[in-house]
Amino acid sequence: MKKTLLLLTAAFLLLAPFTQASRPGEPIQVITPAKEINIAMSELGKKLYFDPRLSKSGFISCNSCHNLSMGGTDNLKTSIGHGWAQGPINSPTVLNSSLNIAQFWDGRAADLKEQAGGPIANPGEMAFTHELAISTLQGIPGYVREFELTFGTPEIDIDKVTDAIAEFEKTLVTPNSRFDRWLLGDDEALSDKELAGYQLFKQSGCIACHNGPALGGNSFQKMGLVAPYQTENPAEGVAGLTGIDADRFKFKVPTLRNIELTYPYFHDGDAETLAEAVDIMGRLQLGRTFTPEENSKIVAYLKALTGEQPSFALPTLPPSTEQTPPPNPFED
Ligand code: HEC
Numbered sequence: 384m385k386k387t388l389l390l391l392t393a394a395f396l397l398l399a400p401f402t403q404a405s406r407p408g409e410p411i412q413v414i415t416p417a418k419e420i421n422i423a424m425s426e427l428g429k430k431l432y433f434d435p436r437l438s439k440s441g442f443i444s445c446n447s448c449h450n451l452s453m454g455g456t457d458n459l460k461t462s463i464g465h466g467w468a469q470g471p472i473n474s475p476t477v478l479n480s481s482l483n484i485a486q487f488w489d490g491r492a493a494d495l496k497e498q499a500g501g502p503i504a505n506p507g508e509m510a511f512t513h514e515l516a517i518s519t520l521q522g523i524p525g526y527v528r529e530f531e532l533t534f535g536t537p538e539i540d541i542d543k544v545t546d547a548i549a550e551f552e553k554t555l556v557t558p559n560s561r562f563d564r565w566l567l568g569d570d571e572a573l574s575d576k577e578l579a580g581y582q583l584f585k586q587s588g589c590i591a592c593h594n595g596p597a598l599g600g601n602s603f604q605k606m607g608l609v610a611p612y613q614t615e616n617p618a619e620g621v622a623g624l625t626g627i628d629a630d631r632f633k634f635k636v637p638t639l640r641n642i643e644l645t646y647p648y649f650h651d652g653d654a655e656t657l658a659e660a661v662d663i664m665g666r667l668q669l670g671r672t673f674t675p676e677e678n679s680k681i682v683a684y685l686k687a688l689t690g691e692q693p694s695f696a697l698p699t700l701p702p703s704t705e706q707t708p709p710p711n712p713f714e715d
């Protein structure tokens with residue numbers, strides 16, 4: 384009895400520093416690693432994510448525009464699609480995208496599964512059709528085996544393809560940033576400047592839109608709330624879906640996780656640096672012009688939001704065979 388009590392006390396003393404030190408009431412929560420992942424499905428999804436044979440050219444994969452070595456983006460103003468087509472809008476990161484209330488800048492896909500079907504058949508992206516993508520996969524014996532092992536049937540369809548890609552994308556979370564370590568109670572994790580930047584971020588009102596574990600991704604807000612945003616990009620935001628004038632320039636608030644890696648910024652990719660993006664946000668969303676010193680504090684804070692990047696062995700893709708339809712890189 385006494386022994387158990389002693390052990391319990393010891394366990395409490397061990398845990399106490401951590402539990403006491405966590406910071407309740409903060410408007411931002413730590414990113415937690417994905418739970419309940421179907422490993423077989425996610426491994427298959429990883430292959431599909433990296434497989435350019437889902438595109439007409441045999442050259443463009445999801446990773447072309449959402450490069451996992453570059454924060455899940457292409458670091459371009461707007462993406463390059465089939466036939467070097469100039470994309471209409473900046474490619475958002477796939478990192479932590481499972482935390483979004485909906486997918487795309489205007490939220491037109493409800494979830495990752497619905498989203499994943501889009502780019503394959505988009506003429507300006509992978510320029511394939513779902514039917515051709517499926518017949519390509521069906522013509523690769525290694526995939527047929529893996530779909531059978533994962534889903535219990537060798538029949539491949541777009542539903543299974545998007546299920547697998549979405550399952551892999553759920554694993555693309557980035558825990559353990561220095562800010563998260565601070566949230567968990569590690570006072571040393573942030574410098575004084577970074578902490579001052581966080582206070583300014585909260586006090587000046589950024590937190591009204593950039594909150595929750597992803598610091599965004601959970602609401603649609605108008606770009607240019609206090610003063611209008613000037614851009615050559617024709618994207619209308621949510622109004623493009625609803626036709627409602629009040630929705631003009633409403634976009635899904637982007638996550639600020641890993642923001643140092645995901646330049647350039649905004650839906651039009653017009654802001655090249657974080658300093659520029661923070662300056663524009665201050666003026667257009669809050670009516671506040673930051674001094675260079677304030678700006679650099681907020682930027683320092685934002686850079687502490689870079690988490691552990693996905694890390695795994697590059698998948699080896701099953702080879703094509705005589706039965707696999709050949710790619711068409713130079714056809715429109
Ligand atoms: C040619 C470049 C390109 C390719 C290839 C591409 N994407 Fe995208 N992706 C984009 C762009 C651009 C957007 C934003 C489009 C919009 O919002 O209208 C986007 C949006 C997304 C989003 C939504 C993120 C968010 O925060 O709203 C996800 C998730 C995503 N893509 C995953 C994928 C997957 C999975 C594939 C492969 C099947 C893929 N993408 C292929 C360029 C690309």
Ligand code: HEC
Pocket residue numbers: 584587588589590591592593603604605606608634635636637638639642645647648649650651657660661664665668669681
């Ligand atoms: C009223 C809501 C709102 C407020 C307040 C707000 N933002 Fe934003 N933020 C947005 C929206 C919406 C976008 C996307 C705009 C676009 O792409 O056109 C955005 C985009 C950004 C981006 C670029 C992200 C990317 O991936 O392109 C950064 C950085 C940013 N905000 C930082 C801040 C900072 C710092 C503050 C405080 C000074 C702030 N925001 C205040 C809504 C807000």
